[in-house]
Amino acid sequence: SFECNRYDHLSRVLMKVMDEHPDNAVDVIEDVSREVKRGLFEDKQSTLRDLPQTTAAELLAEQQRLLFSRPEEADQEEELMDTPFPNVSEVAFYLEQAGVGLGREEMQRVFLALKQLVESQGLPRCRLWGKILGTESSYIVAEAEYREGEEEEESTEEAAEDEERDVEKEMNPLPQSAYRPPPTVPKEALGTGANKFAFYVCKEPGVPWVKLPSVSPAQITGARQIRKFFTGTLDTPIVSYPPFPGNEANYLRAQIARISAGTQVSPQGFYQAGEEEGDEEDEAPRDSFEVNPDFEGVPVAEMAESLSTWVHHVQHILQQGRCTWVNLAVKPGDDSNEEGEGEEKEEEPDEPEPEVGPPLLTPLSQDAEMLNIPPWTSKMSSVLTSQHALAVLRSNLWPGAYSYASGKKFENIYVGWGLKYSGEGFSQAVPPLPQKEYPSGPEITEALDPSVEEEQVLKEALEEEQAAQEEKDDTDDQEEDDD
DSSP states (O other), X not given: OOOOOHHHHHHHHHHHHHHHOOTTTTXXXXXXXXXXXXXXXXXXXXXXOOOOSSOHHHHHHHHHHGGGOOOTTOHHHHHHTSSSSOOHHHHHHHHHHTXXXXXXXXXXXXXXXXXXXXXXXXXXOEEEEEEEOOSSOOEEEEEEEOOTTOOOOOHHHHHHHHHHHHHHHHHOOSOOOOOOOOOOOOOOOTTSGGGSEEXXXXXXXXXXXXXXXXXXXXXXXXXXXXXXXXXXXXXXXXXXXXXXXXBHHHHHHHXXXXXXXXXXXXXXXXXXXXXXXXXXXTTSOOXXXXXXXXXXXXXXXXXXXXXXXXXXXXXXXXXXXXSSOOOSSOOTTTGXXXXXXXXXHHHHHHOOOOOOOOOTTOBGGGOOOBTTBOSEEEEESOSTTGGGOOEEEEESSSTTEEEEEEBTEEEEEEEEOSOOOOSSOOOOOOOOOOOOOOOOOTTTOOOOOOOHHHHHHHHHHHHHHHHHHHHHHHHHHHHHHHO
């Protein structure tokens, strides 16, 4: 083994300085000493490790530092930024009383990130929807209203695919199948139904927000048939059966729509039905509401005891994957050119029944149970100081969804894995009882082998019995002859 003392090391350092003649020898003497040590271990595994220049935590802290910077000309913008997102300290305080949330520090950074999102995107309103956990990283989800005039930007890819299919049909001379797949359910327009709000996600506060695409009915119905954990990467493919039409970003958006439709609740009377529809309310389900200015609040004790004091303020998603049912049998395009008799024959047996779900602002007391478990659990945040407590509501069908209400203030949040309750976990079946033995008896009981003496005694007894039997037979024959 190589041994080196201080004298030898200092000698090598001075020789290196004399050979290279650096200008600032005093300043670089430590670096020269380090290089000398490194040169001794070139042929061996080095025990010296370079510290990374910047760690991931330092990079994240550098990005989050921008959240706390305030622009110089922000006095005029503060008045405009009061309404887009809720009060930071107030919501965090109530969530802490309810036993939910992300912690004070993370909540503060999240709300500053929401402020940054509102300012960069010009959103009219934004709030913290919740946090969905993943195997590698998590998603912080923000719910926002669409800007006026915002349109869908995803129709170009679908149109290109349709054109490619038409070209293939024209170029292919082989006979085509007469099978026609069922018509696809059209996607709801932005600002309506399951696409009423836009959702933005990010992994950590300070990281750029990513807008999720709008959700389609096929993605909602597909999400209902599978159970997948999120990885934390939006472009991850979803490998499942049945196949899911999209990647993790689409699956995340579908789960957010399902959770919102099932767990977004508010105190009864806080919202009232909108009056914009007028006479059309009988034809289509009401999908608009407005804040009731005369709402005075519901007592906390009453909200903690009765589920009828809570209502859903998000539309129910039908089995079709939409909030409003659409009749797929009516096709005004091609069917209008066909003969009337053919239309009547096809439409009469295939005429579907309109699907109707619970209307908007339906009380939670009408929610159905699943697997003999009540859908909601309500309580008070504190029994000791009930005069300052608030009503807390927890969803049992979507573990991680919570709501609180205190007077005229309420909020909804979701912190979980994004999966619906599916019953208890798998438990191994108990093995069956061992089969009973055959009933034992003298006729089937195995006897011990006899010894030689016992065999001899038994043989003599059998011979004597046989001789006695022969004598008896002889006497019987003589008596018959005498007769």
